[in-house]
Amino acid sequence: MSADMTTASTPTIVLVGHGMVGQRFLEALADRGVTERARVVVLCEEPRPAYDRVQLTSYFSGKTPDDLSMVEAGFMEKHGIELYVGDAAESVDRAARTVTARSGQVFAYDTLVLATGSYPFVPPVPGKDARGCFVYRTIEDLLAIEEYAKTATTGAVVGGGLLGLEAAGALKGLGLETHVVEFAPRLMPVQVDEGGGTALLRTIERMGLSVHTGTGTQEVVTTDGAVTGMKLSDGSELATDMVVFSAGVRPRDQLARDCGLDVGERGGIAVDELCRTSDPAVFAIGECALASDGRVYGLVAPGYEMAQTVAAAIADEAGEGDGFTGADMSTKLKLLGVDVASFGDAHGTTEGCLDVVYSDSRSGVYKKLVIDGEGRLLGGVLVGDAEQYGLLRPLTGTVPPVSAEQLVLPAGAGAPVALGPSALPDDAVICSCHNVTKHAIGQCESLAEVKKCTKAGTGCGSCVKVIEKLLPAPTDKGLCRDFSYTRSELYEVARTLRITSFAALLDSHGRDEAKGGEGCEVCKPTVGSILASLNNGYILDGEQASLQDTNDHFLANLQRNGSYSVVPRIPGGEITPDGLIVIGEVARDFGLYTKITGGQRIDMFGARVEQLPAIWTRLVDAGFESGHAYGKSLRTVKSCVGQTWCRYGVQDSVKMAIQLELRYRGLRSPHKLKSAVSGCARECAEAQSKDFGIIATANGWNLYVGGNGGATPRHADLLAQDLSDAELVRLIDRFLMFYIRTADRLERTSTWLERLEGGLDHLKDVVVHDSLGLCDELESLMAAHVADYQDEWAQTLDDPDRLRRFVSFVNAPEAPDPSVRFMPERDQIKPDLTILTIGTLEGATSR
Amino acid sequence: MTTTLELSPAADSWMTVCEESRLTPGRGVAALLPDGRQAAVFRDRAGRTYAIDNRDPFTGAQVLSRGLVGSVDGRPFVASPLLKQRFDLETGRCLDDDEVAVAVYPLRSI
Numbered sequence: 001m002s003a004d005m006t007t008a009s010t011p012t013i014v015l016v017g018h019g020m021v022g023q024r025f026l027e028a029l030a031d032r033g034v035t036e037r038a039r040v041v042v043l044c045e046e047p048r049p050a051y052d053r054v055q056l057t058s059y060f061s062g063k064t065p066d067d068l069s070m071v072e073a074g075f076m077e078k079h080g081i082e083l084y085v086g087d088a089a090e091s092v093d094r095a096a097r098t099v100t101a102r103s104g105q106v107f108a109y110d111t112l113v114l115a116t117g118s119y120p121f122v123p124p125v126p127g128k129d130a131r132g133c134f135v136y137r138t139i140e141d142l143l144a145i146e147e148y149a150k151t152a153t154t155g156a157v158v159g160g161g162l163l164g165l166e167a168a169g170a171l172k173g174l175g176l177e178t179h180v181v182e183f184a185p186r187l188m189p190v191q192v193d194e195g196g197g198t199a200l201l202r203t204i205e206r207m208g209l210s211v212h213t214g215t216g217t218q219e220v221v222t223t224d225g226a227v228t229g230m231k232l233s234d235g236s237e238l239a240t241d242m243v244v245f246s247a248g249v250r251p252r253d254q255l256a257r258d259c260g261l262d263v264g265e266r267g268g269i270a271v272d273e274l275c276r277t278s279d280p281a282v283f284a285i286g287e288c289a290l291a292s293d294g295r296v297y298g299l300v301a302p303g304y305e306m307a308q309t310v311a312a313a314i315a316d317e318a319g320e321g322d323g324f325t326g327a328d329m330s331t332k333l334k335l336l337g338v339d340v341a342s343f344g345d346a347h348g349t350t351e352g353c354l355d356v357v358y359s360d361s362r363s364g365v366y367k368k369l370v371i372d373g374e375g376r377l378l379g380g381v382l383v384g385d386a387e388q389y390g391l392l393r394p395l396t397g398t399v400p401p402v403s404a405e406q407l408v409l410p411a412g413a414g415a416p417v418a419l420g421p422s423a424l425p426d427d428a429v430i431c432s433c434h435n436v437t438k439h440a441i442g443q444c445e446s447l448a449e450v451k452k453c454t455k456a457g458t459g460c461g462s463c464v465k466v467i468e469k470l471l472p473a474p475t476d477k478g479l480c481r482d483f484s485y486t487r488s489e490l491y492e493v494a495r496t497l498r499i500t501s502f503a504a505l506l507d508s509h510g511r512d513e514a515k516g517g518e519g520c521e522v523c524k525p526t527v528g529s530i531l532a533s534l535n536n537g538y539i540l541d542g543e544q545a546s547l548q549d550t551n552d553h554f555l556a557n558l559q560r561n562g563s564y565s566v567v568p569r570i571p572g573g574e575i576t577p578d579g580l581i582v583i584g585e586v587a588r589d590f591g592l593y594t595k596i597t598g599g600q601r602i603d604m605f606g607a608r609v610e611q612l613p614a615i616w617t618r619l620v621d622a623g624f625e626s627g628h629a630y631g632k633s634l635r636t637v638k639s640c641v642g643q644t645w646c647r648y649g650v651q652d653s654v655k656m657a658i659q660l661e662l663r664y665r666g667l668r669s670p671h672k673l674k675s676a677v678s679g680c681a682r683e684c685a686e687a688q689s690k691d692f693g694i695i696a697t698a699n700g701w702n703l704y705v706g707g708n709g710g711a712t713p714r715h716a717d718l719l720a721q722d723l724s725d726a727e728l729v730r731l732i733d734r735f736l737m738f739y740i741r742t743a744d745r746l747e748r749t750s751t752w753l754e755r756l757e758g759g760l761d762h763l764k765d766v767v768v769h770d771s772l773g774l775c776d777e778l779e780s781l782m783a784a785h786v787a788d789y790q791d792e793w794a795q796t797l798d799d800p801d802r803l804r805r806f807v808s809f810v811n812a813p814e815a816p817d818p819s820v821r822f823m824p825e826r827d828q829i830k831p832d833l834t835i836l837t838i839g840t841l842e843g844a845t846s847r
Numbered sequence: 848m849t850t851t852l853e854l855s856p857a858a859d860s861w862m863t864v865c866e867e868s869r870l871t872p873g874r875g876v877a878a879l880l881p882d883g884r885q886a887a888v889f890r891d892r893a894g895r896t897y898a899i900d901n902r903d904p905f906t907g908a909q910v911l912s913r914g915l916v917g918s919v920d921g922r923p924f925v926a927s928p929l930l931k932q933r934f935d936l937e938t939g940r941c942l943d944d945d946e947v948a949v950a951v952y953p954l955r956s957i
């Protein structure tokens with residue numbers, strides 16, 4: 001694309017830098033319809049589109065680079081934005097109004113927006129460029145750190161600020177002995193005061209990190225070009241295999257300098273309140289900008305505000321606020337598991353201010369509030385317990401409804417019981433990342449709605465707790481009109497009281513008005529599934545028969561015209577030619593429609609109820625068994641061909657898939673369960689979209705959980721790495737049983753995991769580290785399932801009583817249902833729906 | 848002693864459905880009527896029996912007998928297995944759409 005493409009009627013906007021703020025700017029342009037009337041070109045230096053830098057560190061807790069992406073799929077295409085990934089702006093010719101990219105492309109612009117962010121500052125010490133020296137800013141930085149750490153045992157972080165501590169946490173998480181070297185006399189000198197720094201230091205040292213405050217880095221010691229240690233300003237030397245510099249950031253203003261735009265004395269592209277640079281056709285936003293209040297903001301929220309301001313200016317919207325005049329520097333973080341928050345005038349620099357301090361060094365809690373003479377809250381610092389942050393920050397600037405000392409005391413020691421978010425004024429900003437007020441949140445019914453409509457809670461997430469408190473409490477979490485208990489509560493009741501019938505459970509634990517009744521279409525299958533999970537019996541005997549959903553009732557899947565489909569199990573998708581022939585012959589002989597499913601097996605459609613036993617007799621004789629396509633139970637374990645054939649495979653994925661499918665077949669669960677095993681990281685089996693997915697590694701297996709395809713796809717989270725066969729199976733046993741035990745009705749593992757308090761970490765604690773002491777029991781429940789498994793279809797065929805139900809008409813067992821008819825399509829059959837449109841009723845109305 | 852369940856497909860005529868013991872409480876069976884219509888016959892926990900037309904008016908499929916039986920405020924219903932609309936077993940009225948109902952057939956035990 002070249003400069004001459006621009007026409008007078010479509011102005012061109014060029015954005016340099018596709019970081020967090022750049023992306024927000026594009027969204028703001030799209031929201032205002034600017035993308036429809038202007039050509040928008042984006043130069044993105046990094047090898048991937050904008051991602052969530054704030055959550056960067058979560059890469060080490062299993063988030064993939066894709067999870068961190070901030071660009072909704074299809075966004076660029078939808079708005080016709082030209083994004084050049086991996087291409088940077090090299091120079092700007094302001095007279096000609098063109099930008100030249102590294103690739104050589106030249107783009108003419110009418111408006112240029114610089115959103116180039118910052119770069120990490122590396123102090124000019126000898127050895128700083130040696131192998132083993134890193135910075136902490138991009139996904140590529142993290143990938144490099146992760147790789148290098150594999151061969152390292154010790155790591156040192158230069159800088160004990162916010163990012164330094166995050167980096168230190170990451171090194172610790174990678175198994176390194178970790179040092180933090182901070183020049184200032186305390187940790188996080190920018191955010192917290194001395195008392196807070198001391199509390200933080202104690203807690204962090206207790207976690208096994210070595211902290212050296214008041215110490216500078218003089219030299220990085222190297223051997224053969226690689227880091228081996230550091231010389232510190234106090235004369236001591238530290239042995240270390242790698243160094244991560246996190247000594248602050250500097251605005252990336254070189255491009256602006258080179259083309260003669262004004263920059264600040266200490267860096268930053270100078271802008272006015274509308275974020276305009278010294279050239280009115282050029283704007284600068286985000287961390288690269290020196291705002292009109294003389295500050296460079298190193299946080300994302302002010303950048304977002306600038307992005308909105310510029311988008312509004314370009315859209316020519318009058319009265320969109322007063323531009324960007326400065327922002328709140330409040331932060332709340334969880335650093336190495338310690339809550340740290342600072343807001344407002346945290347250091348008490350306002351003249352005549354006073355402070356109220358609570359400090360408990362036993363528990364590492366430190367809280368300080370800064371107030372003025374009239375009792376107005378000006379700011380504060382919270383370390384170790386930042387529970388109150390979401391409430392205190394919006395109260396800043398007001399006189400809180402209770403006294404300051406009450407606000408810092410821990411619960412139970414005089415903290416106000418009544419002071420909840422309801423005490424906040426309507427215009428209090430609850431989400432500072434997205435500038436959303438209490439009033440705006442009050443318009444929504446649920447957290448999901450809040451996130452969708454206002455974006456609140458989708459940034460750093462620190463406001464979510466307060467948002468939840470502002471929303472109407474879910475009125476009744478009961479399963480249905482018959483039970484006030486949830487599915488997991490009923491599971492526990494049935495398990496501990498050994499209740500084995502629905503009627504007994506309803507009469508003992510149902511709502512009063514429902515006792516003695518029939519239950520309903522929600523609780524019956526739910527309880528049916530619980531009883532099946534607990535007892536492993538044949539699901540269609542006695543009362544259980546009346547609980548099963550229609551599909552389970554006939555051990556087949558009901559189709560729209562009242563016919564059924566039949567899906568034999570094909571473990572791992574592996575099938576012999578003879579097996580294929582049997583399926584083909586059965587389908588041909590019974591006139592069934594056949595299709596390969598999305599689950600690597602074959603579905604035969606169009607069977608009448610009374611044909612099912614005959615079809616299954618043939619299938620069972622040939623060695624097939626029920627595929628449970630009808631059940632809330634294990635569906636398929638898909639596999640790729642794996643090591644045996646594939647040139648890339650590192651393990652036998654087919655064998656493992658078959659083993660897992662056979663182990664968990666028939667396991668009744670709150671919703672269906674799907675799995676897949678891939679033979680290498682290329683992931684041909686799509687394991688990361690499964691409830692439990694397995695990917696082979698050179699050393700064993702990685703286990704991913706909570707993935708989902710379907711309507712709301714979710715990438716699975718990594719639960720454990722490099723497992724042996726036995727470890728893998730044991731962990732899946734625990735995972736599945738824990739899910740079965742605690743999930744809600746029709747809750748796939750993905751939504752369950754999202755809801756689980758403590759999330760993935762909690763799940764790891766329970767199933768990997770056995771923090772609840774449950775694992776023995778979970779494993780033995782699974783062992784019982786495996787031992788008791790029997791094929792439901794073989795069991796059915798063996799028993800004339802059970803077979804009796806497979807008739808279309810109780811009074812005419814031989815008669816086929818005349819309403820089930822088919823017509824030809826593409827050499828097979830399809831349901832004849834015309835016959836269904838003929839109403840046969842007298843005295844009945846229908847639409 | 849066995850009890851036989853009879854259904855009246857039209858005024859003054861009765862036909863045999865099955866032995867009552869064939870009915871699982873909380874579950875239905877289908878019966879073919881002489882004129883080709885179909886009935887869905889149910890028994891509840893207390894042993895009471897009900898018969899409504901088997902055709903699901905929303906989809907046209909003859910499937911109501913395969914739905915799940917429940918009760919709301921003491922009144923029994925069946926939920927269609929296809930799209931889950933509920934029908935009152937005593938009156939045939941659809942609980943989820945006022946304008947829809949299915950026929951009800953008298954039953955007797957002998």
Ligand code: SRM
Nearest residue numbers: 557565596597598599600601629635708709710711712748
């Ligand atoms: C037959 C099949 C389509 C096909 O021809 O390929 C199919 C058919 C049905 N799917 Fe599916 N799904 C089939 C593979 C899938 C897949 C692909 C996979 O398994 O790899 C997915 C996405 C993966 C996933 O589940 O995460 C899939 C996601 C769904 C969903 C959405 C689930 C979700 O959590 O969002 C539903 C609805 C539900 O379960 O509530 C659904 C529901 C259904 C139902 C049961 C709808 C219904 O109630 O009638 C369909 C009836 C099956 C039948 O009558 O036999 N089907 N369905 C596939 C059977 C696979 C098998 O061998 O067992």
Ligand SMILES: Cc1cc2nc3c(=O)[nH]c(=O)nc-3n(C[C@H](O)[C@H](O)[C@H](O)COP(=O)(O)OP(=O)(O)OC[C@H]3O[C@@H](n4cnc5c(N)ncnc54)[C@H](O)[C@@H]3O)c2cc1C
Nearest residue numbers: 017019020021022045053088089116117286287298299300
């Ligand atoms: C580990 C970590 C944790 C953080 N935690 C928080 C937090 O908790 N809260 C908070 O508010 N902030 C946090 N931040 C800061 C936050 O990430 C930044 O404020 C935010 O990313 C700034 O957005 P930006 O778009 O201005 O810059 P960036 O996100 O840095 O994006 C700038 C982009 O421009 C590109 N670029 C530069 N020059 C060019 C060029 N010439 N051509 C093309 N592209 C170019 C860069 O490669 C980069 O991709 C954190 C940062 C890090 C690194």
Ligand code: SF4
Nearest residue numbers: 640646649679680684
């Ligand atoms: S996932 Fe790997 S081993 Fe399996 S088929 Fe694909 S490339 Fe081969």
Ligand code: FES
Nearest residue numbers: 431433459460461
């Ligand atoms: S305050 Fe960060 S997401 Fe709301």
